[in-house]
Amino acid sequence: MTKLRVGLLFGGCSGEHEVSIRSARAIANALNTDPNPSKYEVLPFYIQKDGRWQSPDIAQSVLESGVPLPSEETGSPTTRTHLWQFPPLAAEIDVWFPILHGPNGEDGTIQGLLQLMQVPYVGSGVLASSVGMDKIAMKSAFAQAGLAQVKYMTVNRSQVWSNPCVYPKLCDEIEATLGYPCFVKPANLGSSVGIAKVRSRAQLEAALDSAASYDRRLIVEAGVVAREVECAVLGNDQAQASIVGEITYNSDFYDYETKYTEGRADLHIPALLPEAIAAQVQTLALQAFAAVDAAGLARIDFFYVESTGEVLINEINTLPGFTATSMYPQLWAASGVAFPTLVDQLIQFALERHS
Known part of the structure; x- marks a missing residue:
């Protein structure tokens, strides 16, 4: 069987550049874990903070070091000259696996470029990515779908x-x-x-x-006094919801430093919730996934107000963190889908949607 060439696309022009590198390292390890090497050949591509694409050899060195490459000054002649010059091997990719977090990565921009390449890619398309990234558009879509939210x-x-x-x-x-x-x-x-x-x-x-x-x-x-619970979704038109997890922390709220500093937050999988509430969260997660026309993967975050029994949707993340310790892969691991299997399934869903 001919192996599929998977273009692992990471880095990007956002403040979450370093998180993207960590996610890409975890995915690369999963793709190099049996039985995936018999099906896929991984070619990493790294986008610097200034927007330049780097070839697999340079991208591999960034994956191994975990350290971003220094960037040229934005708008410099060097940057402008190379900004739209893709590495030659980009033309040989069978399916893309973008793991670019934040603006220019999960907001529909890179998805539009991959769409123009006419090659399958993991995750949501342009519409769901842009709606999921824009909190105002996202809340409008949720309201139209009848999902309860905070004021x-x-x-x-x-x-x-x-x-x-x-x-x-x-x-x-x-x-x-x-x-x-x-x-x-x-x-x-x-x-x-x-x-x-x-x-x-x-x-x-x-x-x-x-x-x-x-x-x-x-x-x-x-603001609302509530527990913060999350559910992962996997699939396309017949998507499935994972078990429900919960995040607890000691900081004032779940800010950037709390999210990405080890030991600042605790993940509880499964969340200790009444069965009816957990089932409601799963149902609402699938409704939110459909409301923005998401595909492949998403993590949906909710507030559970214990005093009233309300479940309020907070947001959808169409390209959630994908490190080995991130909530999305951990929720699926606890649901019986190991990390290497999860990555394989996401690629297969990308091929299915493209076809």
């Missing part, structure tokens, strides 16, 4: 920076509608980048200003 408001950068007459009224409206504590978030950044939990007018103003520096569209959400 929220949308804000434009112009309301924060450009109009001093509107700004105080905006803060008044946020306080009256959502109260404290609340969360201020850029609409289009992953992994809690730019997110702040606020409890006063001064903190709200600072958080709005900070979030506006990341994105021109912001979202403000009401």
Whole structure:
């Protein structure tokens, strides 16, 4: 049997570049674990922070070291000259496995490029990726599907920076509608980048200003006393939901440092939930997956409000962290799908969707 050439695409132009390298290392190890080597030949491709693609030999060295390559200054002649020059072996890939987290990786941009290449790729397409990345569009899709959510408001950068007459009224409206504590978030950044939990007018103003520096569209959400539970989804039109897991931590909220610093958060798999609640989370996860037209994989995060029994959807991650200790592969491992098998199934789902 002829082996399929898998293009493992990692790195990328986002603040989650280093996390992408870690995810790619775990996937490469899985693809080199029996029986996968008899089916696949792995060719890694590395995208530097300045956007340049590097060939498999250089990409392999980054995988082995785990250290990003230094980048040219953005917009420099060297960068512009090489930005759209792909390594020759990119034309020989049978199926792509993009593991690019954050902007330019899970927001539909790289998916559009892979779509133009007319080669199968793992994960959601352009629509689901962009909707899943944009918190405002995502919440609109969830509302249309009838999924319960926390109260929220949308804000434009112009309301924060450009109009001093509107700004105080905006803060008044946020306080009256959502109260404290609340969360201020850029609409289009992953992994809690730019997110702040606020409890006063001064903190709200600072958080709005900070979030506006990341994105021109912001979202403000009401705080809720709840347990944070997560469910992994695998498949295409007949997707399956994993068992449910829970995240606990001692920090004020699940920020970037808590997510990616070892020992800051604990994963409980399975979550200690009533059976009916766990089943409800699984059902809602599949509904959310379908609501954005996701494919291949996704992790869906929920709030379980014990005092009322409510399950509120928080967000969908169409390209979740994929390190050996990440929640998505751990949920499937606990559901009976080992890491190498999971990676194999994702490639097969990519081929199925393309065909």
